[in-house]
Amino acid sequence: MNLQQHPRFETKFRFLSFLIWLVFLVLVARLFYLQVIHGAYYKIMSENNYSRKVILRSPRGIIKDCHGVVIARNKPSFMVVLDTHARNQSAAFSEARALLGMDLKRNGAKTGSGGITGPGLAIVARNVPITVVERVEANRRLLEPLHVEMELLREYPFGKTASHAIGYVGFVSTKKSRDSAAELWDPFKLEGKSGIEKTANKVLTGINGFRSVQVDSHGREVTDPSLRIPYLGQKKEPVRGRSVTLTIDMKLQSILEKAFGGETGSAVFMNPKTGGILAWVSLPNLDPNLFSRGIDRKSWVEISRDPRHPLLNRPIQGAYPPGSTFKPFVALVGLHDGKLTKNTVFSCPGFWRFGKRVFHCWRVHGAVNLESAIQNSCNVYFYHAADKIGINELSRLGKVVGFGAPTGVDLPGERSGVMPDPAWKRKQKLGPWVPGDTLPIGIGQGYLTVTPLQLLSFYSTLASGGLRYKPHLLQGPPELLSRIDVSPENLSVVTEGLWRVVNAGGTGGACAIPGLNVCAKTGTAQVIRASAGKNTMSLAKKVRDHAWFAGFAPRDDPKVAFVVMVEHGGHGGGIAARIARAGLEYLFSVQKPVPKKKNEPKATAAVESGTKPVNMDPKADSGGRKP
Amino acid sequence: MKRQLQSLWTNGDHSMSFLFLILVGWGLLMIRSATLGTRFSPMAGKQALWAVLSTGIYLLALIIPYETWLEYAYLIYGASVVSLVFVLLIGHRVAGARSWITLGPVGFQPSEFAKVAAIMACAAYLKSVSGRRAGLREAFIMALMVCVPAALTFLQPDLGTTATFLPILLVPFYLSKAKLSTLLKWAFAGLCLLLVMFAIGWFSFFKPYQKDRILTFMNPSFDPRGAGYQLQQSTIAVGSGEITGKGLYSGTQNRLSFLPAAHTDFIFSVIAEETGFVGSLSLLTIFLLLLSRFLNAARLSRDAEGRFIAVAALSLILCHLLINVGMVLGLLPTTGIPLPFISYGGSFLLSMSFLTGLVGNVYARRFVE
Numbered sequence: 003m004n005l006q007q008h009p010r011f012e013t014k015f016r017f018l019s020f021l022i023w024l025v026f027l028v029l030v031a032r033l034f035y036l037q038v039i040h041g042a043y044y045k046i047m048s049e050n051n052y053s054r055k056v057i058l059r060s061p062r063g064i065i066k067d068c069h070g071v072v073i074a075r076n077k078p079s080f081m082v083v084l085d086t087h088a089r090n091q092s093a094a095f096s097e098a099r100a101l102l103g104m105d106l107k108r109n110g111a112k113t114g115s116g117g118i119t120g121p122g123l124a125i126v127a128r129n130v131p132i133t134v135v136e137r138v139e140a141n142r143r144l145l146e147p148l149h150v151e152m153e154l155l156r157e158y159p160f161g162k163t164a165s166h167a168i169g170y171v172g173f174v175s176t177k178k179s180r181d182s183a184a185e186l187w188d189p190f191k192l193e194g195k196s197g198i199e200k201t202a203n204k205v206l207t208g209i210n211g212f213r214s215v216q217v218d219s220h221g222r223e224v225t226d227p228s229l230r231i232p233y234l235g236q237k238k239e240p241v242r243g244r245s246v247t248l249t250i251d252m253k254l255q256s257i258l259e260k261a262f263g264g265e266t267g268s269a270v271f272m273n274p275k276t277g278g279i280l281a282w283v284s285l286p287n288l289d290p291n292l293f294s295r296g297i298d299r300k301s302w303v304e305i306s307r308d309p310r311h312p313l314l315n316r317p318i319q320g321a322y323p324p325g326s327t328f329k330p331f332v333a334l335v336g337l338h339d340g341k342l343t344k345n346t347v348f349s350c351p352g353f354w355r356f357g358k359r360v361f362h363c364w365r366v367h368g369a370v371n372l373e374s375a376i377q378n379s380c381n382v383y384f385y386h387a388a389d390k391i392g393i394n395e396l397s398r399l400g401k402v403v404g405f406g407a408p409t410g411v412d413l414p415g416e417r418s419g420v421m422p423d424p425a426w427k428r429k430q431k432l433g434p435w436v437p438g439d440t441l442p443i444g445i446g447q448g449y450l451t452v453t454p455l456q457l458l459s460f461y462s463t464l465a466s467g468g469l470r471y472k473p474h475l476l477q478g479p480p481e482l483l484s485r486i487d488v489s490p491e492n493l494s495v496v497t498e499g500l501w502r503v504v505n506a507g508g509t510g511g512a513c514a515i516p517g518l519n520v521c522a523k524t525g526t527a528q529v530i531r532a533s534a535g536k537n538t539m540s541l542a543k544k545v546r547d548h549a550w551f552a553g554f555a556p557r558d559d560p561k562v563a564f565v566v567m568v569e570h571g572g573h574g575g576g577i578a579a580r581i582a583r584a585g586l587e588y589l590f591s592v593q594k595p596v597p598k599k600k601n602e603p604k605a606t607a608a609v610e611s612g613t614k615p616v617n618m619d620p621k622a623d624s625g626g627r628k629p
Numbered sequence: 630m631k632r633q634l635q636s637l638w639t640n641g642d643h644s645m646s647f648l649f650l651i652l653v654g655w656g657l658l659m660i661r662s663a664t665l666g667t668r669f670s671p672m673a674g675k676q677a678l679w680a681v682l683s684t685g686i687y688l689l690a691l692i693i694p695y696e697t698w699l700e701y702a703y704l705i706y707g708a709s710v711v712s713l714v715f716v717l718l719i720g721h722r723v724a725g726a727r728s729w730i731t732l733g734p735v736g737f738q739p740s741e742f743a744k745v746a747a748i749m750a751c752a753a754y755l756k757s758v759s760g761r762r763a764g765l766r767e768a769f770i771m772a773l774m775v776c777v778p779a780a781l782t783f784l785q786p787d788l789g790t791t792a793t794f795l796p797i798l799l800v801p802f803y804l805s806k807a808k809l810s811t812l813l814k815w816a817f818a819g820l821c822l823l824l825v826m827f828a829i830g831w832f833s834f835f836k837p838y839q840k841d842r843i844l845t846f847m848n849p850s851f852d853p854r855g856a857g858y859q860l861q862q863s864t865i866a867v868g869s870g871e872i873t874g875k876g877l878y879s880g881t882q883n884r885l886s887f888l889p890a891a892h893t894d895f896i897f898s899v900i901a902e903e904t905g906f907v908g909s910l911s912l913l914t915i916f917l918l919l920l921s922r923f924l925n926a927a928r929l930s931r932d933a934e935g936r937f938i939a940v941a942a943l944s945l946i947l948c949h950l951l952i953n954v955g956m957v958l959g960l961l962p963t964t965g966i967p968l969p970f971i972s973y974g975g976s977f978l979l980s981m982s983f984l985t986g987l988v989g990n991v992y993a994r995r996f997v998e
Contacts, residue, residue, distance in 0.1 A: 014803060022917060022921065025947055029950075030910060032959075033901065033910065037870055037901065038871070041869065041870070041872065041906075045868070045871060047868070048865050048868075048869035051881070218887075
């Protein structure tokens with residue numbers, strides 16, 4: 003048909019045709035491979051590209067006191083989060099400064115509690131007002147590496163009150179949050195870092211939910227319905243954490259904390275029949291809200307360098323010589339072993355020369371029997387008692403009632419104190435035990451140290467007639483640790499002594515409450531040996547004695563056991579007794595408050611004003627009757 | 630004139646025009662989808678204007694007899710070489726290369742026109758030596774004519790566009806007196822030479838980003854947020870289209886801007902994602918048919934210059950298709966080579982339309998008058 007065809011080119015044209023087909027087939031084969039054979043795989047890849055699971059944070063369980071008053075709750079709040087992998091961070095920061103009027107700093111992100119909270123995300127501002135949230139959302143493009151996330155801020159309406167019992171929360175550590183494979187990784191998951199928040203963390207923590215959203219390549223959520231993108235609708239509701247109720251009475255707590263009047267120390271009130279703790283005072287305390295909002299480095303350094311150690315949970319982490327509050331235990335051991343009777347009398351000339359050493363009493367008591375020795379806190383009597391009993395027996399029975407070992411209270415970080423014996427001394431490389439080491443143990447000094455809670459546990463055991471319950475703050479059934487074999491007769495001798503301390507002109511007269519038979523013992527623990535036998539109220543604060551006051555009430559059917567310990571508080575019959583009195587007056591003479599509002603943050607002042615001023619002069623106490 | 634048009638209508642390749650229009654239309658649709666809802670969205674309208682203009686140019690190239698066009702070939706060639714020099718001096722820098730000239734509101738890429746101009750100049754040269762079959766000497770002369778704009782493009786430096794001069798460069802040799810078997814031997818030798826040149830280039834000329842692209846192609850996990858990211862996202866887009874595609878305007882890779890340069894170099898990803906295997910196979914088939922029509926025109930051409938135009942146009946488009954789609958499908962390294970008729974870009978669409986028109990012209994005037 004076409005005469006102009008060039009047969010000599012035909013091979014070349016055929017080869018060209020072959021090339022066209024070759025290209026076509028190669029491309030089609032590759033398309034077939036990608037779209038038909040592996041299409042489903044790439045489909046999932048593309049879905050992973052544009053669908054992101056957004057965490058629906060589960061609210062942490064609420065913490066309530068024994069009257070149902072809320073002491074830890076959650077508050078929805080917003081934080082500005084930085085993608086630390088983003089490129090244009092500094093540009094976004096300067097934009098943010100201009101737009102939000104906030105000076106955001108990348109450095110600031112590093113200093114929060116836990117610092118960089120996960121790979122690629124850092125908080126630059128927390129608890130930001132809604133106006134900031136709106137502005138960040140409206141300027142997403144400009145502020146690209148920054149975005150807003152909602153968090154449930156832990157809030158403690160009582161502030162500092164009972165802070166060591168409640169504890170605080172912080173972001174879960176990066177390592178831990180990776181472990182929970184079952185859940186979506188959440189760098190901002192809260193975790194209890196101390197106190198009940200830590201102990202009950204498992205109960206309080208819920209399970210995060212999530213919802214799938216569609217995002218573009220910049221990670222921005224896409225809501226435009228015109229896109230007609232298949233919704234991979236997946237949603238899992240968060241499971242909220244369970245609430246816990248504490249045995250703590252926040253009003254008692256507030257009263258006690260106020261009664262300290264700025265002093266350092268601890269006080270614990272406990273139900274001797276259950277081990278339920280009614281108040282847990284450790285002073286100085288810290289506002290846990292500081293931690294849950296993310297404490298800055300400067301404040302943290304300040305706190306950790308504070309010479310008063312506010313982070314110390316004193317009732318279980320402070321180990322002190324118990325001083326005279328230990329004497330009832332020595333008396334009980336003496337009675338139990340038959341080394342002492344109710345009528346054993348020792349003469350107190352104000353000191354006891356033992357070998358080359360002289361052991362002092364705080365005054366001349368003359369001849370004293372056991373009850374008056376407790377009543378007037380005669381040291382010489384208990385030097386003799388300890389000497390007769392011997393260190394091994396004291397130590398053995400001390401361990402039976404719980405000295406030298408953690409009580410097992412449901413708070414983290416409990417210390418053991420020291421219930422010394424010859425083996426312990428050898429182990430500490432302090433040389434062999436000499437009889438002169440035993441005597442100070444008799445008056446709660448020497449190598450002996452106890453935590454306030456251990457001492458309370460002992461007084462609680464006295465109050466309950468030998469039943470040792472595990473102290474606990476989380477409401478639950480009482481847990482009996484052991485039943486101490488103690489005869490009622492022996493117990494009544496000690497109890498009589500303790501009653502006289504308060505009610506018969508003994509050292510604890512400041513805690514005498516009409517109509518309430520308080521049994522308690524004062525204690526004055528020497529901080530330095532030089533102060534022995536001196537009134538240290540005149541000395542510089544840091545070398546003053548520690549003041550103890552421990553006991554239970556009422557005598558016949560004890561409802562509460564307590565320990566008060568004021569560091570450098572001087573004589574135990576002074577401030578420590580008055581603090582205990584404030585607590586007891588609330589518990590016994592004031593009607594139990596009915597929770598009016600759920601979140602009443604302050605205890606009523608009426609309780610305080612109802613307290614009668616008591617005699618503050620320690621000399622008045624020392625003028626007690628001689629036996 | 631009327632008679633001429635009548636014979637054009639009678640002898641013209643209507644299927645070629647039809648395929649051309651389908652490709653341009655399809656391209657417009659995909660550009661619309663690729664730019665919808667982005668800051669590039671006005672480009673779809675702009676490209677539509679270019680498409681109308683290109684159709685006009687196509688008709689112009691078709692109607693005016695190609696021997697008339699070839700009379701102006703040297704002029705056009707000279708102008709394009711001058712503009713390439715010009716662009717080197719005052720050009721607009723885009724993505725590291727100085728390849729744009731801006732005239733008022735529109736930008737031009739002289740290198741795209743230079744390809745067509747080089748083809749035309751070669752054809753004009755062939756015409757001047759008609760009577761003798763072109764030998765090696767003529768082939769070298771023509772190759773030199775192609776090399777001048779290619780070298781100028783290389784200086785921009787636009788490596789991808791320079792590479793597309795290569796198929797044009799080979800055509801004079803292919804259509805010379807030499808036997809196919811000889812040519813294939815040469816091709817093998819040439820390939821070896823190319824490898825050596827590549828090695829030299831690697832250690833002296835190549836820009837870091839060009840090296841990156843090649844490295845990334847060899848090993849996609851090298852720089853996943855950069856060039857490797859493009860390759861990966863493009864592969865995901867194509868694969869996730871599956872058999873029937875996600876539907877027009879519904880490609881998630883495209884619409885949620887995971888695809889880089891979706892409306893230009895990666896437009897085929899959008900087609901593959903939104904219309905699936907069915908759609909992309911159809912598009913490739915249309916290209917196959919169009920190129921077959923080109924080959925047919927070459928076969929039936931009444932003279933050497935016509936044959937040259939058709940074969941050069943064929944090899945140019947085939948080369949573009951291979952490099953572009955090969956890149957999108959992850960078979961070849963990332964190069965900034967657009968897909969003929971489909972990708973966004975006025976200069977390229979205009980030059981390709983003109984070239985297609987010329988091939989149609991060759992076919993329509995296949996009979997010796």
